[in-house]
Amino acid sequence: MIAGWEDVRAEVLRRIRARLWAPGALIPGEEALAAEFGVARATVNRALRDLAEAGLLERRRKAGTRVALLPVRRATLEIPVIRQEVEARGQSHSFRLLAMRMAVPPLPVAGQLGWAPDAEKLYLETLHLADGKPYAHETRWLDPAHLPDPRPDFAAVSVNEWLVTHVAFATGDIAFAAEAADARSAEVLGVAQGAALFVTERTTFTTETAITFVRLIHAPGYRMVTMV
Amino acid sequence: MIAGWEDVRAEVLRRIRARLWAPGALIPGEEALAAEFGVARATVNRALRDLAEAGLLERRRKAGTRVALLPVRRATLEIPVIRQEVEARGQSHSFRLLAMRMAVPPLPVAGQLGWAPDAEKLYLETLHLADGKPYAHETRWLDPAHLPDPRPDFAAVSVNEWLVTHVAFATGDIAFAAEAADARSAEVLGVAQGAALFVTERTTFTTETAITFVRLIHAPGYRMVTMV
Structure with a gap:
């Protein structure tokens, strides 16, 4: 018996899986499905929306809903x-500010952030610790134009946390x-040079200008785990 | 002048950034903001929803909307x-099925998938190539209960693509x-043992039972790149 939107989703999934509705095929409209299942149109809409978000259906406002040719799953990372x-x-977090100085960023960084190639920016290097053990080695280029005067004390609050809460x-x-691992990360994290490390790189922008480029070497x- | 929802978002962002609305603080209701900005309530709603999805606001149905204490950004991976x-x-994709046999999965795999510890499952090993060069080494445990009889020809269609389009x-x-890189991945991918490789691990389930556990060693x- 079909009662809620999860039941509608299960039945639609069953039809896709059994190829009653083939990849690429147009499926019946929401009203027709609502009538067939004896549920409200909103219930059908909720189920189809969920399957579209999961990449199994493709919805076009005027052209109707098709079974995806090749479903693309999406995962959300926090x-x-x-x-x-x-x-x-x-675990308990602590950190050490290892370096902070004005310097000219490497060309690829300046290029990616739209900075003039010879402009000095703020370079910051931070070691994050979990229960006192190395957790991640953070290297960051930051446009000091986004900092107030006087500058925040990045030895007291990590630049990561300050930026997230202020910019x-x-x-x-x-x-x-x-x-x-290169020589510096190996030294900072206490691992052998060449060890396999997971690296996250981020660039962030306001609507007009680049704020920062950061590498986190874990x-x-x-x-990094998430649901699909 | 505030015209569209992007303008409302920009103004709300400005107030959060300037700490006119501090982290954790309750912000005015949608109707009050709509009146202040001279826009429809739906326009305010659209802007606040966007900022909530970006992790900058926290919305509770009855308790109103607060500025997030520590914004959590979310990224969507396809x-x-x-x-x-x-x-x-x-590039052009090709693949080679390197191994396919029934075998008992390692205990951690069986445990994670809820399989009996001594039950044989299907083990498949596939090399994916991009323009003829190694792209990813795929090792997979699959419950053959999810396969039709006779089984698909996984030398003709990759098990990855068959599962995505059929299950x-x-x-x-x-x-x-x-x-x-372990000895086997090093051999298959043509790299030195110990090379740093990016690994994706996935488990998938129907609503009742486990389908597969797959490791992709790139x-x-x-x-892997996405927008934030």
Whole structure:
């Protein structure tokens, strides 16, 4: 018996799986399905929306709903402040500011952020610890134009947390990769050079200008997990 | 002048950033903001929803909307079929089925998937190539109960693509990590043992039972990129 939207979703899934509705095929409209299942149209809508979000259906406002040719699953990642991430593991977070100086960023960084190639920006290097053990090595380029005068004390509050709570950003991108530990990360994280490390790179922008480029080099064993 | 929902969002962002509305503080209701900005309530709603999805506001149905104490950004990852992912890079995809046999999965795999510890399942090993070069080494445990009789020819269609187009799954999780190449992945991908490789692990379930556990060990240089 079909009672709630989960039942509608299960039945639609069954038809897709059994190829009663083939990949690429147009499926009946919401009203027709609501009549067939004896439920409200909103119930059908909720179920189809869920399957569309999961990538199994493709919905076009005027052209109707089709079974996806190749379903694309989507996963949502939460990107918390590092302190929160460590505390969520039941560990205590601390950090050490290892370096802070004005310097000219490498060309690829300046290029990606739209900075003049010879302009000095603020370079910050921070070690994050979980229960006193190295958790992530953070290297960051930051446009000091986004900082108040006098500058925040980044030895007292991590630049990661200060930015998240003080500088709202409009857009950005994030990349994940595996890298062999270079000499500096190996030293800071206390691992062998060449060890396989999980690296997160982020760039963030206001609607007009770049704020920061940050690399987080995680200690060995780091896993990023989410639901699909 | 405030005209559209993006303008409302920009003004709300400005107030959060300037700490006119402090972290944790309750902000005015939608009707009050609509009156202040001279826009429809739906326009305010659209802007606040966007900021809530970005993790900057916290909305509770009865308790109103607060500025998030620590904004959590969310990123959406698309997880396409491997062939699609390779073709989206402008390369041609091919694959080789390296192994297919019934075997008893390692205990951690059986445990995670709720399989009896001594039950044989189908083990499949596939090498994905991009323009003929190793792209990812796929190792998979699959419950053959989800396969039709006779079984699909996984040398002709990759098990990855066959499952995505034929077996709808309800839930699952995905994990990302960096690992040193073991002897087998090093051989298959043509890299040195110990090389830093990006690894994706997925488990998928129907509403009742586990379907598959798959590890994708990517060739060096793989980056997963998304917008934040």
